[in-house]
Amino acid sequence: MKICVLVKQVPDAAVDKRIDPATGRLDRSGEANLNPYDTHAIEAAMQIREGGVTPVEEIVAVTMGPAGSERALHKAVSLGADRSIHLSDDALAGSDVAATGYSLAKVLESENPDLVLLGQQSDDGECYTIGAVVADHLQMPSLTQVVKMDLADKVATCERQAEYGYDTVAVELPAVISVGDAINEPRYPSLKAIMGAKKKPLDVKAAADVGIDAGKVGVDGSQVSCGDFKAPPSKESGRIIEDEDTNETVAEIVAWLEERKLIA
Amino acid sequence: MSSVLVYALHKDGVINKNSLGAISEGTRVAGELGGQCDVVVVGGADLTDETLAALGNYGASKVYKVDGPEGLSQPVIDAMAQLIKTNGYSNALFGGGLLGFEIGAGLAARLEAGVTMEVTAIRVENGKAVAERPILQDSQISTSTYRGDVGIIIGRINAFEVKETGGTAAVEQLPVDFSPFSLKAKMVTRGEQRGADVNIEDASVLVAGGRGLGEAEGFKMCDDLAEVLGGAVAATRAVVDAGWFPYAGQIGQTGRAVAPKLYFAAGISGAIQHKVGMQGSENIIAINKDSNAPIFEFSDLGIVGDLNKILPKLTEALAAKKAG
Numbered sequence: 001m002k003i004c005v006l007v008k009q010v011p012d013a014a015v016d017k018r019i020d021p022a023t024g025r026l027d028r029s030g031e032a033n034l035n036p037y038d039t040h041a042i043e044a045a046m047q048i049r050e051g052g053v054t055p056v057e058e059i060v061a062v063t064m065g066p067a068g069s070e071r072a073l074h075k076a077v078s079l080g081a082d083r084s085i086h087l088s089d090d091a092l093a094g095s096d097v098a099a100t101g102y103s104l105a106k107v108l109e110s111e112n113p114d115l116v117l118l119g120q121q122s123d124d125g126e127c128y129t130i131g132a133v134v135a136d137h138l139q140m141p142s143l144t145q146v147v148k149m150d151l152a153d154k155v156a157t158c159e160r161q162a163e164y165g166y167d168t169v170a171v172e173l174p175a176v177i178s179v180g181d182a183i184n185e186p187r188y189p190s191l192k193a194i195m196g197a198k199k200k201p202l203d204v205k206a207a208a209d210v211g212i213d214a215g216k217v218g219v220d221g222s223q224v225s226c227g228d229f230k231a232p233p234s235k236e237s238g239r240i241i242e243d244e245d246t247n248e249t250v251a252e253i254v255a256w257l258e259e260r261k262l263i264a
Numbered sequence: 265m266s267s268v269l270v271y272a273l274h275k276d277g278v279i280n281k282n283s284l285g286a287i288s289e290g291t292r293v294a295g296e297l298g299g300q301c302d303v304v305v306v307g308g309a310d311l312t313d314e315t316l317a318a319l320g321n322y323g324a325s326k327v328y329k330v331d332g333p334e335g336l337s338q339p340v341i342d343a344m345a346q347l348i349k350t351n352g353y354s355n356a357l358f359g360g361g362l363l364g365f366e367i368g369a370g371l372a373a374r375l376e377a378g379v380t381m382e383v384t385a386i387r388v389e390n391g392k393a394v395a396e397r398p399i400l401q402d403s404q405i406s407t408s409t410y411r412g413d414v415g416i417i418i419g420r421i422n423a424f425e426v427k428e429t430g431g432t433a434a435v436e437q438l439p440v441d442f443s444p445f446s447l448k449a450k451m452v453t454r455g456e457q458r459g460a461d462v463n464i465e466d467a468s469v470l471v472a473g474g475r476g477l478g479e480a481e482g483f484k485m486c487d488d489l490a491e492v493l494g495g496a497v498a499a500t501r502a503v504v505d506a507g508w509f510p511y512a513g514q515i516g517q518t519g520r521a522v523a524p525k526l527y528f529a530a531g532i533s534g535a536i537q538h539k540v541g542m543q544g545s546e547n548i549i550a551i552n553k554d555s556n557a558p559i560f561e562f563s564d565l566g567i568v569g570d571l572n573k574i575l576p577k578l579t580e581a582l583a584a585k586k587a588g
Contacts, residue, residue: 019404097379098372129369129381132337136373141338141448144366145518147505157452161501161518163361164275164455165511167335172448182505216376224378224415228407232398238548240560243569250577253549254585256565260547262469262526263582264494 001114001173002058003045005081006104006130007038008122009065009072024227025094032068034075037119039186044149044179045117046080046187054151058082062107064092064100074197078189083201085111091207094219101133103217106210108138115156116176120145128178135176142176143169147183266391267299269353271340272319272327273363275455277310282359284322285424289386290357291323292427296388297354300325303433306343306440307334313435320433322426328438335454337366338446345374346440348414355393356414357386360421362518368418379416380408382536384423393417401536401558421540422521459510462496469495469526472515472542473503476531476552476571480508485575486530492582498522500538516541530571534559551575 011026012033020027042061049056061076061084063069073084087107095103108116116138121128128144135142148159154173159166160180171177189197207214215221239256243249257263268290272283290301303324305311308331316327328347332339344356344367356371358364365381372379384405385396395408395417408415464470471490473483486497499509501516515522517537523544530551532538535558542548543562550563551571560566567574 019400019406024406097369098376101369101373128365129379132366132369133373135338136341136370139443139445141445142366142370143449145362160362161505161511161514162335162363162455163273163280163518164335166456166458167454168452168456169336170450170452175448180505182502222378223372223376223412224380224408224410226397226406226408229404232402232405238560238562238564238566240555240566240568242555243567243574246569246573246577249567249569249574250581253565253567253574253578254581256549257526257582260526262493262547263585264469264492 001054001056002060002111003048003056003115003117004060004062004108004111004113005038005041005045005076006116006118006134007042007061007063007072007076008035009033009063009069010035010122019229023094024229032071034072035119035122037121037181038076039079040179040181040183041117041119042076042079042081043184043186047184048151060085060111060113062104063087064103066093070202073202075189077200078193078197079187084203086202086204087210088204089207091214091218094222095217096222096224097129098133099217099222101130102137103207103212104130105134105137106212107205108134110210114174116140118178120178120180131176131178138176140175141171143171144178145180146177147180149177149179149183266294266297266354267351268294268297268301268355268357269344269347270301270303270324270357271344271364271367272303272305273359273361274305274307274311275334277312277315279315279319280359280361281426282361282419282421284426285422286357286359286419287319287322287324288427289419289424291429293355293386293388293393297391297393299354302326302328302351304328304330304340304343304347306330306332306340316435317432320431321428323429323431324433327433327435329435330438330440332440332442333447333451335363335451336449337363337370338449339442340367341370341374342442342446343438343440344371347438348375354414356416358418359424360419364418368416372416375414377412377414377416378408378410379418381418382420383417384420386417401561421517457511459512462510462513464496464498464513464515464522465520467496468524469493469528470498470522470524471495471528471530472498472500472532473509473530474500474532475502477503482531483509485571485579488579489528489575492579492586493526493528495524495526500532529559529563530575532559533557534562
């Protein structure tokens with residue numbers, strides 16, 4: 001079977017994220033990396049391949065993003081993907097969740113995968129929803145936040161936590177599955193894999209190449225616009241103690257608890 | 265017509281509290297838009313007409329009951345898309361939670377509509393609903409305005425207050441032709457409880473442990489501290505999924521929401537999914553070795569240090585104090 005993994009390049013976790021006041025979008029300049037949640041999806045694909053029960057012919061990493069997003073694809077390939085696709089087009093800039101999901105679905109249509117995997121959320125926009133959008137366009141069943149997945153006879157038996165406890169759901173392939181970070185411990189790429197990543201095929205595609213309707217994407221094609229940014233109601237910031245002398249720290253905690261009558 | 269359609273989540277014939285909040289909020293918004301708030305449920309025979317009519321007490325005008333599989337998103341997307349196409353609602357509203365996210369996003373794809381998640385407030389401006397959403401670890405609030413005929417709003421968990429207004433809703437059975445792909449995911453078991461039963465909702469003091477405890481055995485330090493503080497022990501999703509702590513003690517988006525007098529967070533980074541389950545606590549103390557952990561942004565007292573060193577000494581000091 002063929003597995004497509006959706007990945008995203010996000011600002012490095014160590015970088016302070018900010019909204020560009022001019023565009024109302026996340027400022028993506030500066031250090032960028034593969035969304036850490038996506039590494040779990042790549043690892044899940046690798047474990048299916050290495051598990052030997054279901055033969056995997058190909059693992060393809062797919063991203064949509066501005067020029068420079070190759071960095072995330074190289075990382076994805078170093079972690080195990082065989083090749084990658086970069087959907088890049090100025091017309092796509094400023095797409096909302098629904099438009100982004102539509103665009104990715106168009107790329108996936110041309111790939112015809114048996115399984116689409118993605119991470120539970122992106123580190124920047126905190127959307128947990130792109131999988132559900134993609135699945136509806138592809139007319140495939142879908143499940144998010146999956147923490148255990150067993151594949152047999154074209155059915156993925158998935159476990160996840162939902163509102164009332166753990167759900168076990170049998171999902172017929174082809175399907176779109178977003179995995180939670182508890183599903184596995186992603187491997188570190190070997191030095192050889194990192195060095196070899198740039199030699200693996202990377203296709204750059206424009207919106208028209210995959211049949212994206214330009215009227216449905218970008219700022220103008222998006223049905224929701226974000227703006228009017230403001231600070232949340234401020235909460236008085238708490239006191240921070242750096243623990244240097246633990247006895248002193250403990251005495252301060254005890255005093256703090258006593259002051260608030262929290263000691264039973 | 266500017267009316268609001270709310271999806272109500274349910275299990276064992278009981279409607280979820282977050283969905284009741286969404287019905288109350290949907291009723292308020294619909295009132296300002298000059299329409300009504302209707303509700304849709306998809307499920308089996310355990311949902312009685314009596315239970316559904318009682319949703320009128322939260323403001324619902326009409327409840328559409330659809331026979332179908334429970335706890336899965338795609339059949340609900342089919343039902344809501346059909347209702348929105350026939351009745352022309354201006355907004356679809358969800359009380360949050362995993363299923364709400366999935367349904368709302370899938371519905372946005374189906375209807376080519378805009379969707380906003382993690383919404384904490386809804387306003388009506390120029391005859392249309394706009395949604396406020398905290399972003400970037402709650403450091404800013406962004407306002408979503410919708411372009412098309414339908415705006416989809418997925419609330420943050422516990423964002424909407426449940427308000428009882430009195431009244432009875434009309435209940436109508438609605439036949440829906442499910443899409444073939446909507447029936448390709450099948451629930452095997454739903455809402456399974458794993459691990460021992462622990463009661464965290466009634467505790468006035470909670471000591472909660474996260475990944476920073478390092479291993480399952482780290483919870484011993486939380487147990488000891490909770491005992492001397494007269495409280496109970498709770499956990500984050502990460503450590504429950506890792507099997508370190510029973511599910512019943514999980515705080516957050518998919519676990520329980522708590523508001524004790526004292527919340528002691530040990531080795532918890534403070535992701536939004538955790539925060540929504542405990543931010544109502546009166547006093548919050550956090551210990552974490554990472555000074556950049558988001559939890560310090562909403563703690564009353566933050567300790568940057570090694571919990572393996574601090575917790576045992578703190579327990580000892582509190583025990584000594586008690587002994588007099």
